[in-house]
Amino acid sequence: MSAPLASDVPLLRAEGLTRSFTGRGGLFRRSRPVVAVRGVNVTLQRGEALGVVGESGCGKSTLGRLLLHLMPPTEGRVLFEGEDLATLSGAARRGLRRRMQMVFQDPYGSLDPRRSIGAQIADGLLIHGLADAAGAERQAAALLRQVGLEASHATRLPHEFSGGQRQRIAIARALATKPDFIVADEPVSALDVSIQAQIVNLLADLRQELGLALLFISHDLHVVRHLCDRVMVMYLGRVVEEGPASAIFHSPSHPYTRALLAATPSMHHRAKVAPLPGEVPSVANPPSGCVFRTRCPAARPACAEAMPPLETHPNRPERQIACWRAAEIEP
Amino acid sequence: MRRDKLRRLALPASLLGAILLLALAAPVLPLGNPVSQDINHRLAGISAGHWLGQDEYGRDVLTRLIWGARVSLSVAVSATVIATIVGTLLGILGGYFRGMVEIGTVRMAEIVLCFPPMLLALLVVTLLGPGAGTLIFTLAILFTPTFARVAYAETLSVRALDYVTAQEALGARSGRILLRTLLPNIAPPLIVQFSLTIAAAMLLESGLSFLGLGVVPPDPSWGLMIRGARTTMEQAPLLLLWPCLALTGTVLVLNLFCDRLRNALDPGTGGRSRPGFLRRLAVLAGAAEQPAAVPGLLAVRKLTLEVQGPTGPVPVVRDVNITVAPGETLAVVGESGSGKTLTGLAVMGLLPAAVRVTAGQILYTGRDGRTRDLLRLPERALRALRGRDLSMVFQDPASSLNPLLRIDAHLGEALRAHGQRQGIAARVVELLRNVGLPDPESRARSYPHELSGGQRQRVMIAAAIANHPRLLLADEPTTALDVTVQAQILDLLAGLKRSEEGMGMVFVTHNLAVVAEIADRVAVMYAGEVVEEGPVAEVFAAPRHPYTAALIASTPEGDAERLTSIPGRVPQAWAMPEGCRFAPRCEHARAICDQSAPALESPAPGRTTRCLRWKELA
Numbered sequence: 016m017s018a019p020l021a022s023d024v025p026l027l028r029a030e031g032l033t034r035s036f037t038g039r040g041g042l043f044r045r046s047r048p049v050v051a052v053r054g055v056n057v058t059l060q061r062g063e064a065l066g067v068v069g070e071s072g073c074g075k076s077t078l079g080r081l082l083l084h085l086m087p088p089t090e091g092r093v094l095f096e097g098e099d100l101a102t103l104s105g106a107a108r109r110g111l112r113r114r115m116q117m118v119f120q121d122p123y124g125s126l127d128p129r130r131s132i133g134a135q136i137a138d139g140l141l142i143h144g145l146a147d148a149a150g151a152e153r154q155a156a157a158l159l160r161q162v163g164l165e166a167s168h169a170t171r172l173p174h175e176f177s178g179g180q181r182q183r184i185a186i187a188r189a190l191a192t193k194p195d196f197i198v199a200d201e202p203v204s205a206l207d208v209s210i211q212a213q214i215v216n217l218l219a220d221l222r223q224e225l226g227l228a229l230l231f232i233s234h235d236l237h238v239v240r241h242l243c244d245r246v247m248v249m250y251l252g253r254v255v256e257e258g259p260a261s262a263i264f265h266s267p268s269h270p271y272t273r274a275l276l277a278a279t280p281s282m283h284h285r286a287k288v289a290p291l292p293g294e295v296p297s298v299a300n301p302p303s304g305c306v307f308r309t310r311c312p313a314a315r316p317a318c319a320e321a322m323p324p325l326e327t328h329p330n331r332p333e334r335q336i337a338c339w340r341a342a343e344i345e346p
Numbered sequence: 347m348r349r350d351k352l353r354r355l356a357l358p359a360s361l362l363g364a365i366l367l368l369a370l371a372a373p374v375l376p377l378g379n380p381v382s383q384d385i386n387h388r389l390a391g392i393s394a395g396h397w398l399g400q401d402e403y404g405r406d407v408l409t410r411l412i413w414g415a416r417v418s419l420s421v422a423v424s425a426t427v428i429a430t431i432v433g434t435l436l437g438i439l440g441g442y443f444r445g446m447v448e449i450g451t452v453r454m455a456e457i458v459l460c461f462p463p464m465l466l467a468l469l470v471v472t473l474l475g476p477g478a479g480t481l482i483f484t485l486a487i488l489f490t491p492t493f494a495r496v497a498y499a500e501t502l503s504v505r506a507l508d509y510v511t512a513q514e515a516l517g518a519r520s521g522r523i524l525l526r527t528l529l530p531n532i533a534p535p536l537i538v539q540f541s542l543t544i545a546a547a548m549l550l551e552s553g554l555s556f557l558g559l560g561v562v563p564p565d566p567s568w569g570l571m572i573r574g575a576r577t578t579m580e581q582a583p584l585l586l587l588w589p590c591l592a593l594t595g596t597v598l599v600l601n602l603f604c605d606r607l608r609n610a611l612d613p614g615t616g617g618r619s620r621p622g623f624l625r626r627l628a629v630l631a632g633a634a635e636q637p638a639a640v641p642g643l644l645a646v647r648k649l650t651l652e653v654q655g656p657t658g659p660v661p662v663v664r665d666v667n668i669t670v671a672p673g674e675t676l677a678v679v680g681e682s683g684s685g686k687t688l689t690g691l692a693v694m695g696l697l698p699a700a701v702r703v704t705a706g707q708i709l710y711t712g713r714d715g716r717t718r719d720l721l722r723l724p725e726r727a728l729r730a731l732r733g734r735d736l737s738m739v740f741q742d743p744a745s746s747l748n749p750l751l752r753i754d755a756h757l758g759e760a761l762r763a764h765g766q767r768q769g770i771a772a773r774v775v776e777l778l779r780n781v782g783l784p785d786p787e788s789r790a791r792s793y794p795h796e797l798s799g800g801q802r803q804r805v806m807i808a809a810a811i812a813n814h815p816r817l818l819l820a821d822e823p824t825t826a827l828d829v830t831v832q833a834q835i836l837d838l839l840a841g842l843k844r845s846e847e848g849m850g851m852v853f854v855t856h857n858l859a860v861v862a863e864i865a866d867r868v869a870v871m872y873a874g875e876v877v878e879e880g881p882v883a884e885v886f887a888a889p890r891h892p893y894t895a896a897l898i899a900s901t902p903e904g905d906a907e908r909l910t911s912i913p914g915r916v917p918q919a920w921a922m923p924e925g926c927r928f929a930p931r932c933e934h935a936r937a938i939c940d941q942s943a944p945a946l947e948s949p950a951p952g953r954t955t956r957c958l959r960w961k962e963l964a
């Protein structure tokens with residue numbers, strides 16, 4: 016059952032993705048469901064890099080896992096080359112996993128501490144029957160060299176490596192099955208600046224060499240801009256702005272994107288605007304109307320009535336924005 | 347390290363082997379019949395034919411001890427092995443699949459726990475009749491739920507780890523994940539449980555046999571021997587000693603073996619956790635009173651700190667000089683492991699126990715104008731300064747607040763420790779208001795977990811400024827926070843510098859952009875040394891050390907298509923390059939850089955660098 020390979024079918028398409036978690040409230044009371052991601056649409060072409068930016072708890076990681084179907088969505092669906100991941104049989108979905116992979120944030124938690132890194136890199140090849148044991152070993156060695164480590168490292172255990180090196184190992188593991196699509200969930204957040212640059216450059220090179228599509232999750236707009244073509248800005252489970260990465264970086268439209276950029280400290284100038292007041296509200300109890308209105312400097316009473324939909328920006332056709340006042344703010 | 351652990355396993359393994367061998371070899375050993383009686387010599391003492399004496403029926407005690415080991419050990423081991431396998435299976439399935447499977451496995455097993463063990467044993471014995479087989483069955487049922495629970499809890503926590511998700515993302519089948527990934531990683535606590543259970547099973551076997559519910563006389567078992575010896579305790583107390591010794595000895599050997607086995611299986615992930623407690627080891631020799639130092643608040647001179655490495659002491663901070671003037675903010679930047687935090691802790695006199703000060707001075711000029719060397723100040727005098735003149739804010743606000751104490755208790759403590767007695771409640775609210783906590787009156791009465799990360803950091807800052815410190819040390823205070831909250835905290839600290847007149851600040855961070863935001867001067871640390879120091883604007887505009895330049899270039903700002911990265915990584919403390927420590931990663935390194943360690947030079951007034959080639963490169 017091969018998918019239609021017409022060029023107009025994007026590699027990955029997600030429609031109306033919503034995911035809620037019901038807390039274990041105890042025996043007799045059910046706690047309120049937490050809606051971590053609400054009504055998100057994603058389209059990703061082959062070889063495209065999409066950045067997802069937002070503060071902790073805004074649903075970035077949940078979105079990444081939904082796209083890989085590591086957890087089922089509460090509503091909506093994910094189509095990989097036009098095929099709905101939820102309706103595939105377990106075996107067919109496991110087969111598709113060869114083509115989509117993940118790199119995690121914590122380089123200490125994402126590798127099994129008890130198995131050699133060579134064996135972990137070879138896992139995917141063996142699981143999908145892409146190589147025999149000897150072949151997998153050879154390919155693991157080659158992958159280690161590709162990510163800038165030495166083939167002789169294959170027999171060592173993860174704890175013998177630094178954070179940056181572990182992240183390279185995790186990337187090698189993700190590349191082993193020659194995937195078309197990789198979700199990288201804050202892969203550089205736990206690393207030092209100089210090492211962070213190494214990993215960002217490595218991902219950029221690999222993307223070019225292998226034509227990978229990338230979903231790059233980060234809380235740092237600067238990093239995203241270096242790596243991604245497009246960017247999605249999330250707040251409290253919603254996408255509030257989406258468009259070309261460098262355009263949004265140079266002139267953000269949504270009040271939240273603006274505040275996020277202004278709050279990111281810069282080596283070249285000190286902050287000129289007062290920081291955003293207050294804190295992100297709890298996902299379990301979001302504000303009525305626009306999710307950002309409790310902290311938005313441009314909020315009006317009307318903003319409390321309904322959540323603005325994500326629509327094409329009235330004055331900037333290449334980007335989408337969820338703000339009632341988009342046209343007034345940027346005439 | 348691994349081999350060392352295996353060597354430590356050798357002793358308990360051979361002891362255990364000897365015990366097992368003795369039990370197994372009982373039929374071929376030159377022993378008598380364990381049940382043949384000799385009533386004439388009942389309770390006879392030690393003799394040539396009977397090394398441990400004879401029991402109440404005149405049977406040879408040594409023979410019965412060895413034959414009894416067969417019964418006792420085989421009952422305990424078989425019961426525990428069965429319980430381990432069944433319990434682990436139930437627990438791992440329940441923990442991995444959750445839902446209905448969990449109810450069918452772990453919860454079912456837990457029902458057994460509702461029965462008192464003796465009652466259960468009586469029930470089974472009544473149904474099946476006494477004997478070794480019944481005993482094994484009973485003990486296995488009794489111990490299975492414990493294994494199920496341990497395996498279940500461990501599976502739940504390991505399952506949430508990214509490397510298990512990574513296996514799912516690779517498309518591995520559940521069976522493969524359970525066997526290859528989960529089982530090895532939940533094994534250590536199960537091994538501990540195994541050793542505890544074998545010991546418990548041996549004791550319970552003795553107990554049940556003692557009550558007549560287990561092994562049937564005249565077959566020997568340690569439990570029966572204890573039972574028999576008890577009735578004649580007054581005449582022959584030694585008879586009680588032998589089986590008890592055998593029992594405790596075996597249990598001890600087993601525990602030791604399992605403990606070392608668990609150690610040997612540990613991949614050695616150590617080194618990630620920070621040293622648990624901080625204390626000040628020794629005060630350096632010499633006079634604490636010093637002539638006034640130049641900048642008027644803090645001058646650290648030639649500070650060197652050492653830890654014990656694999657082959658002797660290694661310096662982790664070497665020859666560090668930093669100064670802070672009143673009202674000034676000094677940022678200390680560098681990658682993780684460069685010695686930033688240790689330098690800060692040394693000023694507070696709060697170094698981890700493993701770290702030793704070997705040389706240097708930390709000159710602090712107090713409110714009274716006297717200058718004292720904190721490294722030579724007695725602990726009592728330093729304690730009076732800590733929390734009053736010198737205070738500190740840590741990276742992780744969650745772990746620096748006691749979860750059981752309310753916010754006002756934390757702040758009140760800080761005030762009371764330095765002599766304030768009256769108006770504490772009012773001052774607490776005032777402090778919380780100063781650090782921008784919304785609704786300070788009710789916040790003062792909440793517990794740490796009721797606050798967000800940013801709010802907890804505000805509370806930590808409130809505690810730090812409670813006694814109007816002269817010097818505030820902030821160690822990565824915004825690293826764990828979101829950008830918009832980080833901006834708020836930086837704003838707060840900048841405001842405090844204006845309101846707390848003359849307060850100096852040392853701000854430790856790895857983020858150059860944060861340095862530009864908050865600091866007047868910056869000290870760049872690399873591999874335990876300060877490699878460059880100077881006013882922030884000057885250093886960032888024209889760095890005089892290649893490491894500073896490389897750090898600036900690798901910060902993802904500006905429009906460059908590609909980030910500049912620094913190749914390689916920070917060398918380990920015990921494998922420092924001989925010459926310049928940055929040489930292996932420096933793009934400007936020449937042969938000379940490998941030979942001599944660069945000395946501090948001053949490229950401009952108020953600036954220093956530790957590079958041999960700064961003049962050529964400028």
Ligand SMILES: Nc1ncnc2c1ncn2[C@@H]1O[C@H](COP(=O)(O)OP(=O)(O)O)[C@@H](O)[C@H]1O
Nearest residue numbers: 036049051070071072073074075076077078298
């Ligand atoms: N397994 C889970 N159970 C309950 N709540 C969850 C779970 N995973 C995430 N959440 C909640 O969903 C929200 C979004 O989380 P996440 O996607 O991890 O955000 P991000 O990656 O942007 O930090 C958070 O409030 C988080 O607490």
Ligand code: SF4
Nearest residue numbers: 305308311318338339
């Ligand atoms: S809709 Fe209103 S509150 Fe929401 S971002 Fe726009 S202006 Fe702000």
Ligand code: SF4
Nearest residue numbers: 926929932939957958
């Ligand atoms: S001394 Fe040599 S190796 Fe060291 S920083 Fe200067 S140029 Fe580079």
Ligand SMILES: [Mg+2]
Nearest residue numbers: 075076200201
């Ligand atoms: Mg996340």
